[in-house]
Amino acid sequence: MPLYEGLGSGGEKTAVVIDLGEAFTKCGFAGETGPRCIIPSVIKRAGMPKPVRVVQYNINTEELYSYLKEFIHILYFRHLLVNPRDRRVVIIESVLCPSHFRETLTRVLFKYFEVPVFISNNRYRESGCIASKLETQLLEQCTVDTSAAKEQSSLCSIVINYDLKRGLKIQAAKFNIDGNNERPSPPPNVDYPLDGEKILHVLGSIRFSCGNSFEQDNEEKSVATLILDSLIQCPIDTRKQLAENLVVVGGTSMLPGFLHRLLAEIRYLVEKPKYKKVLGTKTFRIHTPPAKANCVAWLGGAIFGALQDILGSRSVSKEYYNQTGRIPDWCSLNNPPLEMMFDVGKTQPPLMKRAFSTEK
Amino acid sequence: MASLLQSDRVLYLVQGEKKVRAPLSQLYFCRYCSGLRSLECVSHEVDSHYCPSCLENMPSAEAKLKKNRCANCFDCPGCMHTLSTRATSISTQLPDDPAKTTMKKAYYLACGFCRWTSRDVGMADKSVASGGWQEPENPHTQQMNKLIEYYQQLAQKEKVERDRKKLARRRNYMPLAFSDKYGLGTRLQRPRAGASISTLAGLSLKEGEDQKEIKIEPAQAVDEVEPLPEDYYTRPVNLTEVTTLQQRLLQPDFQPVCASQLYPRHKHLLIKRSLRCRKCEHNLSKPEFNPTSIKFKIQLVAVDYIPEVRIMSIPNLRYMKESQVLLTLTNPVENLTHVTLLECEEGDPDDINSTAKVGVILEQIFEGREGAKPYRQLEKSIPNGQNSKCKGPEVGAFLPCLRNRKEARVATEG
Numbered sequence: 001m002p003l004y005e006g007l008g009s010g011g012e013k014t015a016v017v018i019d020l021g022e023a024f025t026k027c028g029f030a031g032e033t034g035p036r037c038i039i040p041s042v043i044k045r046a047g048m049p050k051p052v053r054v055v056q057y058n059i060n061t062e063e064l065y066s067y068l069k070e071f072i073h074i075l076y077f078r079h080l081l082v083n084p085r086d087r088r089v090v091i092i093e094s095v096l097c098p099s100h101f102r103e104t105l106t107r108v109l110f111k112y113f114e115v116p117v118f119i120s121n122n123r124y125r126e127s128g129c130i131a132s133k134l135e136t137q138l139l140e141q142c143t144v145d146t147s148a149a150k151e152q153s154s155l156c157s158i159v160i161n162y163d164l165k166r167g168l169k170i171q172a173a174k175f176n177i178d179g180n181n182e183r184p185s186p187p188p189n190v191d192y193p194l195d196g197e198k199i200l201h202v203l204g205s206i207r208f209s210c211g212n213s214f215e216q217d218n219e220e221k222s223v224a225t226l227i228l229d230s231l232i233q234c235p236i237d238t239r240k241q242l243a244e245n246l247v248v249v250g251g252t253s254m255l256p257g258f259l260h261r262l263l264a265e266i267r268y269l270v271e272k273p274k275y276k277k278v279l280g281t282k283t284f285r286i287h288t289p290p291a292k293a294n295c296v297a298w299l300g301g302a303i304f305g306a307l308q309d310i311l312g313s314r315s316v317s318k319e320y321y322n323q324t325g326r327i328p329d330w331c332s333l334n335n336p337p338l339e340m341m342f343d344v345g346k347t348q349p350p351l352m353k354r355a356f357s358t359e360k
Numbered sequence: 361m362a363s364l365l366q367s368d369r370v371l372y373l374v375q376g377e378k379k380v381r382a383p384l385s386q387l388y389f390c391r392y393c394s395g396l397r398s399l400e401c402v403s404h405e406v407d408s409h410y411c412p413s414c415l416e417n418m419p420s421a422e423a424k425l426k427k428n429r430c431a432n433c434f435d436c437p438g439c440m441h442t443l444s445t446r447a448t449s450i451s452t453q454l455p456d457d458p459a460k461t462t463m464k465k466a467y468y469l470a471c472g473f474c475r476w477t478s479r480d481v482g483m484a485d486k487s488v489a490s491g492g493w494q495e496p497e498n499p500h501t502q503q504m505n506k507l508i509e510y511y512q513q514l515a516q517k518e519k520v521e522r523d524r525k526k527l528a529r530r531r532n533y534m535p536l537a538f539s540d541k542y543g544l545g546t547r548l549q550r551p552r553a554g555a556s557i558s559t560l561a562g563l564s565l566k567e568g569e570d571q572k573e574i575k576i577e578p579a580q581a582v583d584e585v586e587p588l589p590e591d592y593y594t595r596p597v598n599l600t601e602v603t604t605l606q607q608r609l610l611q612p613d614f615q616p617v618c619a620s621q622l623y624p625r626h627k628h629l630l631i632k633r634s635l636r637c638r639k640c641e642h643n644l645s646k647p648e649f650n651p652t653s654i655k656f657k658i659q660l661v662a663v664d665y666i667p668e669v670r671i672m673s674i675p676n677l678r679y680m681k682e683s684q685v686l687l688t689l690t691n692p693v694e695n696l697t698h699v700t701l702l703e704c705e706e707g708d709p710d711d712i713n714s715t716a717k718v719g720v721i722l723e724q725i726f727e728g729r730e731g732a733k734p735y736r737q738l739e740k741s742i743p744n745g746q747n748s749k750c751k752g753p754e755v756g757a758f759l760p761c762l763r764n765r766k767e768a769r770v771a772t773e774g
Binding site: 024026028031033034035036037038039069073077078079080081082083085244245246254256257259260263283285286287288290291292294295299303304306307308 | 498
C-alpha cells in the first residue's frame with residue numbers, strides 16, 4: 001500500500017467490495033489481495049431450525065429485504081467493522097442476476113444503511129444449480145451409523161453438503177479418452193464423522209458419481225457444452241481469442257481435477273460434428289489467476305474499487321438514487337444522463353457531518 | 361430470568377417506516393423527538409474496536425492498519441479457540457563455552473480445546489513470549505500490487521482525457537489566464553479537497569512530459585492443466601489430514617487443503633456499537649470506550665421513560681363468556697403520567713386476527729396517575745368506570761375480556 005494512506009492524509013476511504021454468492025459471500029476492502037472473510041450466505045433466526053439462505057431469487061420483496069438487511073448488517077458490524085455510511089460499495093453480481101434482487105439490494109444499501117455510493121461489477125455465474133444435485137444423491141444413498149442403530153440418512157438434515165464434498169474428495173471422474181466404456185473400479189468408502197456420535201458411511205460409488213453430475217445430463221448439456229455454445233454465439237473474429245483465454249471462477253471449480261476434466265471434455269466435444277463445423281478453433285487455454293478460484297471475481301471488484309480516480313464517475317450516488325428512485329442496469333450504464341444529472345466525478349462522497357475525528 | 365419476566369408477551373408498537381412490534385426491553389426512546397425507536401429505525405455506528413480475548417482497546421487507525429486483527433492473540437486454525445502461549449525449557453549450549461549448557465525458554469502456541477500446537481505445522485519455537493509469531497505472506501501480493509498500479513495509471517489517463525474534453529468544451533468562456541499555462545486548468549483543481557497527492561501531481565504535469573509508464577505483461581494462459589494423480593481413486597482418504605471447508609475459508613488467501621498447512625491467524629476484533637436516531641441525529645446509546653466496562657455514556661433506553669405494561673393474571677378464558685384480565689402499568693419517571701387505554705385501531709392486522717376482544721370503553725377510562733417516587737408501595741387496583749387518581753408508581757386495571765374464537769392466542773392492545 002502506498003505510504004501516505006497509512007498516515008491518513010488525503011482522506012479517501014477504501015471502498016467496500018462485496019460478492020454475494022448463492023453459497024458463500026466474499027467481502028473485503030478494495031485494493032487488498034484477498035477478501036477479509038468468506039462466509040456462508042445464510043442468516044440464523046431465532047424461530048427457524050435451519051439457517052435461511054439469503055440469496056434467493058424466488059421469494060417476495062419484503063422477505064428478501066429483511067434477509068438482506070440482516071445479512072449486510074452482520075457483514076458490516078461483525079466482519080468488516082466499519083461504518084456503512086462512510087464508504088463506497090462495489091457489488092459484484094452475475095450478469096444474469098434478476099433485477100428484482102438487484103433493486104432490493106440497492107434499496108437496502110441506500111435506504112437502510114445509507115451508503116453514499118454504489119457500483120456494481122459483473123461476473124459470470126457458474127452453474128451453481130448442479131451442486132444441489134449432489135446433495136440429493138448423497139442423501140439418498142448413504143447410511144448413517146449411530147451408536148444405536150443404522151438410520152436412513154434422510155434424518156440427518158444437518159448434512160452440510162459442501163463440507164462433505166471436501167472430505168470425500170469427490171473428484172471429477174477420470175475420463176476415458178480411449179473411448180471404452182468401462183467404469184473404473186469405485187474408490188474406497190469413507191467414514192465421515194458427524195457430530196461425535198454419528199458416522200456417515202459414504203459409499204465409494206457415490207463419491208465417484210457425484211463428480212459426474214457436472215458432465216452431460218440427458219439433454220447432453222454440461223459445463224463444457226455451455227462454454228462451446230457461448231463461443232458459437234460470439235462473433236467469428238473473436239472466437240479464437242476467447243477460446244485461448246478461458247477463465248474459470250467459482251468455488252465449484254476448485255474440485256480437484258475439475259479443470260483437467262473440463263479441458264478434456266471440451267477437446268472431445270470439439271471433434272463432434274455439431275461443433276466441428278461451426279468452430280474453427282481447436283486450441284483452448286485456461287488462465288491461472290493470482291488467487292483462489294472462489295475469490296477471483298472478488299479480486300476483480302477489489303482492483304476496480306481501488307481506482308479512486310474514476311470510481312466516482314462510474315457509480316450511482318445516493319442523491320441520484322433519491323432523485324430517480326432506480327438504479328441503471330448493466331446494459332444502460334453508458335447513458336449520458338448519469339453524468340449530466342449529477343456531477344459525481346469531482347467530489348468524493350461527503351463524510352458524515354459528525355464524523356469522528358478518530359475515523360480514518 | 362428473562363423467561364420469568366416473559367418480556368415478549370407485551371409488545372410495543374413502534375411507528376417507524378415499518379410498524380415494528382418489540383418488547384420494551386429492546387426499544388429506545390429518543391428524548392428529543394419524543395418517540396419510541398426500535399433497532400431497525402436507528403442507525404448503527406462503529407464506536408470502538410477491541411480484542412475479545414485480551415480486552416485491549418484499539419484505536420480505529422491502528423485497527424485499519426492491522427486489518428482488524430489483534431497484535432497479540434491468535435486463533436487456533438482448527439477450532440477457532442484462542443491460542444495460549446506455553447513455555448518449555450530447553451538446554452542449549454552457550455556460544456562461548458561449548459561444554460556448558462544453560463536452560464533457555466522456548467515458547468510455542470497451543471490450543472486448549474483441540475490440542476493443536478504450533479509445532480504441528482512446523483513453526484519453530486520462539487524465544488520471546490509474544491511478538492515473535494508471524495503470519496505467512498500471500499505469494500501473489502507483488503503481482504497484484506503491480507496490477508493495481510497499472511490500472512490506476514489507466515484510470516488516471518482516462519480521467520485526464522475526460523477532463524480535457526470538458527475543458528475543451530468550456531474553452532470559450534475561459535479567460536486567457538487559465539489556459540495552457542497552468543496545465544489543465546485550475547478549475548479542475550479547486551474542489552478537490554480530499555484528493556490524493558498523486559492525482560494532484562499528475563494534473564500538474566505538462567502534457568508533453570512522460571510519466572513513468574508501468575508496463576505489465578498480459579497473463580499467460582496455459583494449455584495443460586495438471587491431472588489428478590493416478591492413485592487418487594484408490595488411495596484411502598485420511599480425514600484427519602484434510603481441512604474442513606470452514607477451516608479453509610477462514611484463511612481466504614491460502615485456503616489450504618492439508619491440515620499441515622493450516623497456520624494460525626491473529627484474532628479478529630469486535631466492536632462496540634453506538635446508536636443514533638435517524639430523524640434528529642442525536643445519540644441514543646453510546647457505550648464507554650473501555651472494553652472492560654459495561655456502562656454507557658449515553659443510554660436512552662425505553663425502559664427508563666415509557667411505562668411498562670405487564671399482564672398480571674389471565675383467568676380461564678372460556679368461549680363467549682366474559683372474564684377479567686389484570687394489567688399493571690409501572691411509571692419509571694418522576695413526573696405525572698397520564699395513561700389512556702384505547703381499543704385497537706381499525707384495520708389493525710393484529711386486531712382482525714385476534715382471538716379475544718378486550719372491552720375498553722373510552723369514556724370510562726381516563727386514568728391519571730401520580731408517580732411520585734419510583735419505589736413506593738403498590739396500591740390496590742382501581743375498579744372499572746372510575747376516573748381516578750392514584751398514588752404510587754404502579755396502577756392496575758381489570759379489563760373485561762371476551763373470547764370470540766375457540767382456539768389460539770390472545771392479544772390485546774393499549
